Amino acid sequence: MSINSVTLVGRAGRDPDVKYFESGSVVCKFSLAVNRRTRNSDQPDWFNLEMWGRTAEIAANYVRKGSLIGVSGALKLDQWxxxxxxxxRTSPVIRVERLELLGSKRDNEAAMDANYADDEF
Structure with missing residues (x-):
């Protein structure tokens, strides 16, 4: 028996990068910062996320840099x-099967406003 299960809660490190394929498939990728508590401060651990299908479309429409989300899925290693x-070369990636939008509507709007402010400069 083997188990490959990952559950994380954190903030999106950047806006989702979405790609649509001629086959109709869609993939969405972005990073997630998860705070790891240490004695002196919280240090972020960064995870690369990959979503497909309807989950990818939801992320593309509703997740922005700074959004608080929860994900569950499996760890995979990309090789090239x-x-x-x-x-x-190898890179660990979380293949997300379930996405939860956790922040309040006000939090998400504030994150989106901050992103637009960053883009202006």
Whole structure:
């Protein structure tokens, strides 16, 4: 028996990056900051998220940088060969199966307003 289950609650580190394919599939990727408590302060751990299908569309429409969300899914390792060195590279990614929008509407609107303010400069 094996178990591969990840549950995280944190804030979106950037707006979702959404790609639509000719096949009709949709993928959404962005990072999630989760605070890890230490003796002196909270330090963020960063996780790369990947969502497909309807979950990806919901994230694209409702998640913005700073949004508080909860996710559950499985850990996977993306692998590729580095173009310049040919070395095998890996990157851990959370394949999200369930997305929860946790912040209040006011929190989400404030996060979106802050993003627009950042874009103006």
């Amino acid at each position: 060969n580095d173009r310049s060195t040919g070395a095998l």
